[in-house]
Amino acid sequence: MKQKINIVFLLLLITSMSFAQQTITGVVTSAGDSQPLPGVTILLKGTTTGATTDFDGNFSIEAPSSGVLVFSYIGFLTQETAVKNQRKLNIALQEDISKLDEVIVVGYGTQKKSDITGAVASVKVSDLQSIPSSRVDEVLQGQVAGVQINNNDASPNANVSVRIRGVSSINGGNDPLVVIDGVQGNNLGDIHPNDIKSMEVLKDASATAIYGSRGASGVILITTKKGKNKKPELTYNTYTTIHEVREKLDLLNASQYAQYINDNRQVRGLPLVFSDNQIQDFNNGGGTDWQDKIFRSGFSHNQHLNISGGNEDVIYSISGDFLESKGIVTGSSFKKFSMRPNISVNLSEKLKVNLNIFNSWSKDNPTLLNTRDRQGSPIFASFRFSPTKSVFNSDGTYSQPGGGAGPNTEYNPVALALEPIRDNYSNRMTVNPSIEYKITNELKATISGSYQLIDDENGFYYNEKIVNGSESDREASISNSKFIRYQNTNILTYEKEFNEKHNLTLTGVYEQQISKFNSSFASARDFLTNAVSYNNLELGAVSSPPSSFRSEESLESFMGRLGYSYDGRYSVIFTGRSDAASVFAENNKHAFFPSVGVAWNISKEKFLADSNTINNLKLRASYGEVGNAAIKPYQSLAQLVTGSNFSFNGGALTSGINLSTQAPNPDLKWETTEQLNFGFDLNMFNGGLSLTADYYKKNTTDLLLERALKEASGFQTQLVNAGEVENKGFEITLSSKFINKRDFKWNTNVTFSKNENEVLALNGGETSIALSNSNSNIGLPGFNNAIWIDVGQPIGLIKGLEYAGVWKSDESILAGAYGVAPGSPKYIDQNNDGIINNDDFVNIANALPNYTFGWNNTFSYKNFDLNVLVIGVQGNDVYNIARSLIESQDEGTGVNLLNAWTPTNENTNVPGHNAIGDFRNSSRWVEDGSYIRIKNITLGYNLSKTWLKPLGISSAHIYLTGTNLLTFTDYTGFDPESNNAANVNTSSSTDSFAGVDLASYPSQKKYTLGLDIKF
Amino acid sequence: MMKINIFKMKKAFIFLILICASFGGCADIELNETPPSLLSPNSFFTTESEFQAALAGTFRALYTGYTGFDYGYPLIMTSGAEDVRSDAGIFRDMDRLSANGSDQSVSNVWRQLYQSISNANTIIENLNNAQDISDQALGEIEGQAKFIRAFSYFYLVRWFGEVQLTTFENQGDVENLRQSSVAEIYASIIKNLKDAETKLPDSFSDKGRPTKGAAKALLAKVYLTMAGWPIEDASNYKLARDKAFEVMSLGYDLEPSFADLWKEENKLINNEFIFTFYGSIASNGDSGSHMHIASRHWGNGEGGWGDFFSEDRFYNEFPDSPRKDATFTSVFSDGTSWIDAAVQPHMAKYRDAGETIADDGQGFNVMLRYADVLLIYAEAANMAEGSPSANALEAINKVRRRAMGLDVNTPNASVDLTSAMSQQDFDEAVLDERNWELAFELNRWFDLVRRKMVVEVNQGLHPNVTEQNRLLPKPSSQLIPGILEQNSGY
Secondary structure (H helix, E strand, O other), rough: OHHHHHHHHHHHHHHHHHOOOOOEEEEEEOOOOOEEEEOEEEEEEEEEEEEOOOOEEEOOOOOOOOEEEEEEEEEOOOOEEOOOOOOOOEEEOEEEOOOOOOOOEEOEEEEEEEHHHOOOOEEHHHHHHOOOOOOOHHHOOOOOOOOEEOOOOOOOOOOOOEEEOOOOOOOOOOOOEEEEEEEEEHOOOOOOOEEEEEEEEEEEEHHHHHEEEEEOOEEEEEOOOOOOOOOOEEEEEEEEEEEEEOOOOEEEEHHHHHHHHHHHHHOOOOOOOOOOOHHHHHHHOOOHHHHHHHHHHHHEEEEEEEEEEEOOOOEEEEEEEEEEEOOOOOEEEEEEOOOOOOEEEEOOOOEEEEEEEEEEEEEEEEEOOOOOOOOOOOOHHOOOOOOOOOOOOOOOOOOOOOOOEEEEEEEEHHHHHHHHEEEEEEEEEEEEEEEEEEOOOOEEEEEEEEEEEEEEEEEEEOOOOOOOOOHHHOOOEEEEEEEEEEEEEEEEEEEEEOOOOEEEEEEEEEEEEEEEEEEEEEEEEEOOOOOOOOOOOOEEEEEEEEEEEEEEEEEEEEEEEEEEEOOOOOEEEEEEEEEOOOOOOOOEEEEEEEEEEEEEEEHHHHHHHHHOEEEEEEEEEEEEEEEOOOOOOOOOOOEEEEOOOOOOOOOOOOOOOOHHHOOOOHHHHHEEEEEEEEEEEEHHHOOOOEEEEEEEEEEOOOOEEEEEEEEHHOOOOOEEEEEEEEEEEEEEEEEEEEEEOEEEEEEEEEEEEEEEEEEEEEHHHHOEEEHHHHHHHHOOOOOOEEEEEEOOOOEEEEEEEEEEOOOOOOHHHHHOOOOOOEEOOOOOOOOOOOOOHHOOOEEEOOOOOOOEEEEEEEEEEEEEEEEEEEEEOOOEEEEEOOOHOOOOOOOOHHHHHHEEEEEEEEEEEEEOOOOOOOOOOOOEEEEEOOOEEEEEEEEEOOOOHHHHHHHOOEEEEEEEEHHHHHHHOOOOOOOOOOEOOOOOOOOOOOOOOOOEEEOOOOOOEEEEEEEEEOO | OHHHHHHHHHHHHHHHHHHHHHHHHOOOOOOOOOOOOOHHHHHHHOHHEEEEEHHHHHHHHOOOOOOOOOOOOHEEEEOOOOOOOOOOOOHHHHHHHOOOOOOHHHHHHHHHHHHHHHHHHHHHHHHHHHHOHHHHHHHHHHHHHHHHHHHHHHHHHHHHHHOOOOOOOOHHHHHHHHOOOOOHHHHHHHHHHHHHHOOOOOOOOOOOOOHHHHHHHHHHHHHHHHOOOOOOOHHHHHOOOOEEEEEEOOOOOOOOOOHHHHHHHOOOOOOOEEEEEOOHHHHHHHHOHHHHHOOOOOOOHHHHHHHEEOOHHHHOOOOOOOHHHHHEEOOOOOOEEEEOOOOEEEEOOHHHHHHOOEEEEEEEEEEEEEHHHHHHHHHHHHHOOOOOOHHHHHHHHHHHHHHHOOOOOOOOOOOOOOOOHHHHHHHHHHHHHHHOOOOOOOOOOHHHHHOOOHHHHOOOOOOOOOOOHHOOOOHHHHHHOEEEEOOOOO
């Protein structure tokens, strides 16, 4: 009997044991959005039994009921679950907020986030993608501390400037280096936010020194989407926007203008221009509001489609994008079509081949800005052309200037907006093949080549209607330019872990770049017909000699990086780069840039490792040198200028050359920026609060300066390395998942940047330099010597006379001592020498801001979400010289003129009708450009899955956005962001002439409806 | 185990070789710059066509981009005299004799004059490198370069007084080049013109090039100016008289009708122009003239800019004559007189610019003409000899006869001056005649300065005028303490 029971027990035991090994199935999802997670690794703890989840997150694994299953997935916190009695497990993995194991893209490689010693800001790409725009530079505003985005003009194909940690260079350019998938020198405006997989902004020397003579203004690294090992996924993003002018200028209407002109002529003893009848007509609604005539509602829409997917061997992501925009100034529009196919093939376990391609075709019909006269800007004309004129004369021709009111050289704004044809075509292409070869487990080689092409063709046609002229006024021109860039980058990376505690990474890079540029220009005039516009230059009876230009430049670099980390707690990184550039002058062809950075992961120390409040605390420090080589080719050489033609007989021109007005400089070299950075990153409450703060000090020496030479030499300028500029400041990024309940979430993100800019020294003990004469004339006569570089002051310094109002009648004797009568502007005679001249110039404006901030809030309630972005800039001055024309006594159009000084209207700051000396550099034109703006408000709704599933749609998000709805500012021009002096059309020049507003494209309020669908 | 290692190493080796090959293959980076499109001064200035191109560039600096004699800045710089007036914002201060160092005209013209000088210096220095150019052609190039250098310095010294005298050697170091005295500058001008008058031919097929006659005429004017303020060396009157006499035997003549002088169709064929800048509309008006539109009234059908005009007191004191009718635009295109239009009388001499493209025209700016030479002779002879000689009288009377529309060579008692005049009366008569004959031709201001009449003529209208107004302010941006100083009073 006992034996029988034993056997039964044994049998039971065996059976129970065999039954104990059961099949556990289940689904793994992401706790945050309940999406299934494919590729999750499941391990039976203590064994080598494992499985992975499939596309839909399903898994199946054999495990005993005593077993423990460990679920791990990159970016998520590892979770352990005991099997016990369960056969079906639904696991929700929590996102790893601190993402310490995440791999971040850095220059020429990747680094584990915990090892990073530099100030690297990973941009929350999803935040960018929630703002409707087809350009990533537009949506970066307010998102990253230390990065200031400025819309220099708000036109459809706008010029947006990006500045990282202040402005260090005056002539060398301050644009950060943009690297897309390893290819340098791209344009941020070409990248669609929805194509971006990750984006890093490199701010300090430890991160940027490896870019050597190109890294001084910071680096923006972008990795585009490449596809995943998944079934094909189709994503469609679309939006439609309506634009309205945000603020018009305050100008006189026709009757006010007519009355004002009459008053002016009367005081000056000239005949009145307008009769009482005419003024009566204007009172009854005659005349024209030119701003209304050239501004309209703008419209734009964007269609973006992406197909991505792949299998184990091949992954792909193909995007197509179409943007069409009609600007708010009549006659302006922009159209662009682009494609971005990326494909990646694993030829073997060790060899991977990638091909990234970008193509775009665009057509721009721009509105001219900042130009005067017959081929000038309609916006400029709209505040100069007399409001008493109608758009058309009775015979149907455009009304013309003159007639006693309004300047003779500014033409009909409607004509200037509609009649000239400007067709600017641009084809861009980037082809980037690369090979990644894993030589051994530790040693990896990457060889990449790229070809970039920017091919522009601009056609221009000017007909006779604007000046009411004849065939001889017709002009046409075609301008072609081609820019080609080859880059070859060869990287060897060695990564090894020793004894589980020591981690060593060695990187060696050899890179070469060649750029070629050529352009040609042909024009003719006196066309017998308008019918073919610029498409047949032969029809022009008079042709100008065509011109052409060609240039080349090259760069050869060697770089190395050594990174060492101990136990994930301490890390140090050394980098060094040597550059040889053709643009450097003969005496200084080679440059070397080193850097060192250290980091301490305090949160991994024993005393904090188990803390539940502090998830991550890291201290960082770095120091290094970076350079700025943005000088154009041949600037160090002595040159002759061609085309100085002269006629010795009133007929044919003799081809002439003369000495270039720029003197040569055989010592010309790059600018060097030394940067010191201290920072810390803190994550608490598992995402409840995270804080990153950095303090930095950048000293830029050997600034490229165009020094004004004394003209008696025949030269006017020379490019020299002179002077030192310091930028120091701090950046704070604070973000918090303030409320994180199931149904209601509130995330907030604040960025704050304060930068102090100061010129520390100029060459040879000088304390003050006027920027060269030809450039210091910022587009208006009388405004010479406005822009200065002074020791002890920031860049963007404007000097002029101090305006003290108007001489009153009881001051007539004193006024007479200065050679003027009451009613003329009164300037402070700083040195009391009885003469108002350049010796009385003081600092009147500083264009750079004191601080900037951005505050982004995202609320979500069930399926609704609301995003509000507020940005602010404080402390920048704008030199509104457009007002000097708007308020000019004899022909201005501004409402301030109604308050012009007269003997009976003495209490005013607007000079009178007979004023002498009003057209001068002075603080009268300086305005505070500080502003706080509610940049974006987006209300969105996630359509419910029950409706979408039958359509095959996996998710859909519909939203409504308002942009620039509210701006708080004291600035009276179109927009405090506008930044464009005349003769300035490259973003490198906008900093030296920062803050000058002559006639910009008005900013807009935008209303957008958008839809994002995933199939 | 070994097998695998070797295999691994072999693969690594092959790959490293491939990488190095690609390094080597692509390593043809060229670091030295050789601009494909640009010319270098180090290899230029050898052939004749290169020198001719450099000469064109040198003249161009004085006539380009609304900054030189193509537009009104030089004329505005003489608006301290009665003939020119402007009320435009950027010109008004100069006209009211209260200009300052940041004056627009002053800054621009200074720069252009020196640009021309530095290019002329470069040509003259490089003549040694000439290859395969005949002596005669080389001399002509040298003569033209020296003429235009003297011409530029003559304007600089008359407007600004002490300025820096640059040569090819020292123009690279102007920060340390002290301003020269007026006497030194005049010495240089005279040297240049004496060289030029031997090397230049009697005429060129291109009428815009300076000839032997132009060099002599300019030299005569230089001597006459040196007889006045600030040099005030009366021995120069004799030199001026003799040099003017040399010009008078070169075959120039007064144009019978004063009005014909200002017609574009005559600009190349008249016998009176000695040195003129010609505007051209070729190549889209690249080197066009700009005086025609600037000097026209903005209203009454004239369609101009009204940038500058004349003074009513000048008009009112101007003797009635065919010359006056051709000098002033007193009635505008729509028939309104200047009085009824309540503006000033406008200049007529620049109206005709032939064919125009936009604002560029085929106008002409005459810098030296025969009537000027005759009057130089008359003034210099009178001052040198103590009383007007027969030649001096005949010289001025020719001008007076032509002004009245009479035959130049036939004596006419109603207009001629007689030997009964005293030296002083005759002198005043010559100065008045110069004022009327050469109105708006950059003359009167310089006459007022050298004869110390600036205050006397202006104090009624501009009570702030002082002797210091004889010189214009140098551009403030160009001053170098201890090296180039501002003129007193500014």
